[in-house]
Amino acid sequence: MSTDTRDRILTAMGELMRRQGYSATGVKQVCDLAHARMGSLYHYFPHGKQQVAAESLRASGEAYIQLLPLLMDPYDDLGDAVSAFFEAGAQQIEDSGWINMCPVGTVAGEIADSEPELRAAAADIMGSWVAAGTTYFEARGLGNADARELILAILGALEGAFVLCRTLRTSEPMRAAGRSMTAHLETLRSGKKYAS
Amino acid sequence: MSTDTRDRILTAMGELMRRQGYSATGVKQVCDLAHARMGSLYHYFPHGKQQVAAESLRASGEAYIQLLPLLMDPYDDLGDAVSAFFEAGAQQIEDSGWINMCPVGTVAGEIADSEPELRAAAADIMGSWVAAGTTYFEARGLGNADARELILAILGALEGAFVLCRTLRTSEPMRAAGRSMTAHLETLRSGKKYAS
DNA sequence: GTCTATAGGGCGATAGAC
DNA sequence: GTCTATCGCCCTATAGAC
Incomplete structure (x- = not known):
């Protein structure tokens, strides 16, 4: 109670x-x-x-990052996994009536200069996303630097696509983002193939 | 006066x-x-x-989209142009002390559900960005659908990377986004090469 | 067109009974 | 731990002299 x-x-x-x-x-x-x-x-x-907001963001952030393995694990091929991840994002924002899934990105953009303690909380959360994603992609065969670059690109593309989808009321930007990320992954893979 | x-x-x-x-x-x-x-x-x-905000966003939006040809025209190769565009974004956000260049994305995320008239203004602006970008990439040799997909991906990656860079206080996400976009462009080019 | 003064309401936060 | 009443501040917006 x-x-x-x-x-x-x-x-x-x-x-x-x-x-x-x-x-x-x-x-x-x-x-x-x-x-x-x-x-x-x-x-x-x-x-x-401020305290309510910070703790709420932390809770949302933890739930959010768990979606990455949850949505990607079913796919043997990492390219298929990335593709499915963005397709799920597109479906979600359509079905929810164009509401962003997670408040962290929305709030982070808004308060970056004016609420230092909240920005620090958002930075903690995003840092943990980057760490978790890097670990995940390493476990799926990427080198450390490539894994980090890919999760940074994915998180940015996801947050940005959410804003465009909400504003334009179409999931087209999310699907375009998915294609960027599979292309980026392929480039990392072929780079590794020829380089090492 | x-x-x-x-x-x-x-x-x-x-x-x-x-x-x-x-x-x-x-x-x-x-x-x-x-x-x-x-x-x-x-x-x-x-x-x-609301009216001040809407007119201010329209002015910023017009200035913002003009940067695309301004920064890309000097490069003969479109891949080099895209790469330089994101490198300029990374430099700008570093030099400005992690302030987002353009208020449209920031505000759009914040007010999408609560201020319908402002959201409509933001949607107009983003729609004009997509139209202008599609025209530009068509002029540089992409098909209409590919050009539209690329500008949607670029705008999303840019807006998302700004949020990550501001929050994490590093330009790393912007540079990762740039690599995604050059990879995406290469995929579109090779698809065209083999398909048509 | 510019400026002052203020209305009217909502805000975050608190005090203190229970 | 819960609840009510209320404080003091700041908000958007307006009225009216100049």
Whole structure:
């Protein structure tokens, strides 16, 4: 019950942030959506809105990166896996009515200069994404530098495509991003083939 | 003098939006930066903050897309041109202290669900980017569908890389994005070579 | 067209009873 | 831990003198 309230607040904050960002989201609105009271929010999060946002982003970030192995493991060929990953992203944003899946990218762009503590939290999260992705692609046969380059490209393409898809209301940019990433992977593979 | 005030307001709004987004930017803050008064702002923009933001985004968007031919024309090989384009992006975000060049992507992600009129303005701008980019790449030898796919991929990769670079305070994601795009272009070229 | 003053409301945060 | 009431601030927008 008590932990439940805390979790509902974090979930509500994440839901509102991925729709309308951090600045436009009010703590009263969060409490309404979470069926919680102001007193409860400031009991669990004494540092207020910033603290709720940071912890909510951390939770979303952890859930988000787990999708990479989840969606890619079923495919023996890594190119097929990357292709399926972006196809799933395209489907998701269509089915959700053009809502971004994860609030981290949205909020990161918005607060990079104005909320230093939140930016640091977002940097932690993105850093952990890069580390996890690098490890994953190494396990699937890429060298360390190639694996790191590929996950950086994939994360950037994913975040950027989400913005374009939401704004233009089409999943075409996500599918174009998928083709870029399979092409990038092929280049890394052929480079390795001929070079080493 | 009178047009000058109007322009200063639009410039100030753009500058603040690319640093801290739309919601966190106040009209008083805009007036301070523009050395203008509230009365002037509401004289030139009777619909208030939303109108200032929309017109400011349109101005930024037009300036932004002109960079594509400006940066790519000097290179005879289109692959070199794409590579130089992303290298310029990496340099710019480093030199500016990790500030996004253009407010359109930042704001679009933030307001897609909550400010319908601004989202429509952002969609107009991005649509014009896609059209201009498609025309440009067609002129440089790509087929229509390939040109459209490439500009969608480039715009997404660029916007996403900006968010990662700002947050992680490194230009590495922008350079990774550049390699994805040259790889994508090569794939389109070789596809055309063998297919038609 | 420019400027001052202020309305009217929502914001984040807090106090204190229970 | 929960809830209500409320503070003080800042927001967008407006009115009206000049």
